[in-house]
Amino acid sequence: xxxxxxxxxxxxxxxxxxxxxxxxxxxxxxxxxxxxxxxxxxxxxxxxxxxxxxxxxxxxxxxxxxxxxxxxxxxxxxxxxxxxxxxxxxxxxxxxxxxxxxxxxxxxxxxxxxxxxxxxxxxxxxxxxxxxxxxxxxxxxxxxxxxxxxxxxxxxxxxxxxxxxxxxxxxxxxxxxxxxxxxxxxxxxxxxxxxxxxxxxxxxxxxxxxxxxxxxxxxxxxxxxxxxxxxxxxxxxxxxxxxxx
Amino acid sequence: xxxxxxxxxxxxxxxxxxxxxxxxxxxxxxxxxxxxxxxxxxxxxxxxxxxxxxxxxxxxxxxxxxxxxxxxxxxxxx
Numbered sequence: 264x265x266x267x268x269x270x271x272x273x274x275x276x277x278x279x280x281x282x283x284x285x286x287x288x289x290x291x292x293x294x295x296x297x298x299x300x301x302x303x304x305x306x307x308x309x310x311x312x313x314x315x316x317x318x319x320x321x322x323x324x325x326x327x328x329x330x331x332x333x334x335x336x337x338x339x340x341x342x343x344x345x346x347x348x349x350x351x352x353x354x355x356x357x358x359x360x361x362x363x364x365x366x367x368x369x370x371x372x373x374x375x376x377x378x379x380x381x382x383x384x385x386x387x388x389x390x391x392x393x394x395x396x397x398x399x400x401x402x403x404x405x406x407x408x409x410x411x412x413x414x415x416x417x418x419x420x421x422x423x424x425x426x427x428x429x430x431x432x433x434x435x436x437x438x439x440x441x442x443x444x445x446x447x448x449x450x451x452x453x454x455x456x457x458x459x460x461x462x463x464x465x466x467x468x469x470x471x472x473x474x475x476x477x478x479x480x481x482x483x484x485x486x487x488x489x490x491x492x493x494x495x496x497x498x499x500x501x502x503x504x505x506x507x508x
Numbered sequence: 509x510x511x512x513x514x515x516x517x518x519x520x521x522x523x524x525x526x527x528x529x530x531x532x533x534x535x536x537x538x539x540x541x542x543x544x545x546x547x548x549x550x551x552x553x554x555x556x557x558x559x560x561x562x563x564x565x566x567x568x569x570x571x572x573x574x575x576x577x578x579x580x581x582x583x584x585x586x
Contacts (some may be wrong), residue, residue: 390550432546 265488268293271341272487273334275299275324275381276351278309280450281400284476285350285483290315292484294346297337324351324377325369334384343392346487347385349378349399349422356411367414374418375425382429386438395438396487399426400479401498403446403506419444423498430496439495443482446502447473470503512559512585513578519554520574523547533575551577559585 272289276282277298286298286309296317300306303321310319318340322333338344352374355366382397389395404412405419423442430440447453447464453473456464465471482499485491500508517531526541537543537551552568555561555577561584563571571577 387553390546391553435546 264490265292265484267346267484267487270294270345270487271296271337271343272346272348273297273299273320273337273341273344273381273385274348274350275322275333275377278302278305279351280452281445281448281476281479282348282350283309284480285348285400286313288477288480288484289346289348289487290317292488294487295341297340299333299337300351324373327372327376327380330377330380331384334381334388338388344385344388345392345394346396346398347381348483348487349381349397351377352400352402352415352418354412354415356415358411359413362413370414370418371421374415375421378422379425382425382440386429386433389438390433390436393437395433395436396491397426397429397438397440398483398486399440399442400483401442401444403444403500403502405444406498406500406508407506426498427496434495437492439486439492441486441491441495442498443479443486444498444500444502445474445479446500446505448479449473449475468503468505470505472503474501474503510578510582512582513574515558516555516574516578516581519558520551520577523551523554531574533573533578535574536572537574538572555581561585 272294274282274286274296277286278300286296290296290313297320298310299320299322301323306319306321310317320336323329353370355370357366378399399422401422402419404416405423408416426440426442478501482501520531521528524541524543535541537548552563556563559581561581571580
């Protein structure tokens with residue numbers, strides 16, 4: 264089950280916390296990857312650590328022209344593209360009343376617009392192949408909201424709506440479009456929180472602890488697999504029960 | 509019938525799964541041949557590949573019949 268041997272995947276934000284776990288999970292199931300990120304040295308180190316025959320494709324996702332070139336580059340490097348994982352995301356947290364235009368624009372551009380551009384480009388080879396898997400990493404806050412994150416929550420909710428529209432457009436061609444919505448996942452950022460704050464966070468989670476990147480990787484592997492071909496337009500919430508939607 | 513017309517009709521038959529005699533030059537992809545908007549996108553992609561032409565979105569929107577496609581390709585292929 265969930266064997267991805269012979270499949271290829273483009274993962275954005277692949278050297279980050281969740282992105283690296285997603286890339287590792289896909290590679291462990293046999294997929295050949297194009298990993299993308301903004302920091303070339305970090306990205307190449309991550310690619311080398313994966314072992315196998317993967318490629319590193321640096322890309323600034325706030326640059327529309329660079330984003331439009333990423334899928335063609337991945338197809339050229341991998342020979343085809345079966346799986347697109349829109350994982351990269353940025354935050355520019357601020358209260359709405361203090362939020363700058365640039366903070367709003369940056370988050371929407373990287374988290375939502377880049378995902379749209381990549382999905383638009385990926386749909387072409389996927390339609391021809393009559394097979395494709397597009398998975399976007401959204402967030403529990405896209406559903407619940409979170410003070411200080413109007414831009415981020417909007418971008419993540421936007422991914423869900425976009426995915427549902429695209430899922431309906433492409434379902435007849437064997438392409439599924441889904442989202443994975445993590446709750447609190449451990450990262451260097453959450454590790455640095457004071458214990459009291461960690462305990463307060465964990466108290467909000469029925470599972471009593473934060474999730475791991477591998478929990479997200481497993482959900483992405485499932486949605487990317489051939490076995491999940493009848494699942495489309497859905498959001499899989501991976502959050503230890505902190506929000507039941 | 510031109511060579512372009514033959515190749516266009518062949519692509520239309522293959523992609524839409526319609527009978528060849530229905531693919532007349534006046535046939536509308538949507539009204540006569542049962543294509544939906546996604547089929548049109550695919551047809552345009554197939555034409556681009558077969559003839560090595562670029563069909564921009566504003567031109568693609570005006571291609572509604574078999575004849576429209578043949579005319580555009582004849583005028584633009586290298």
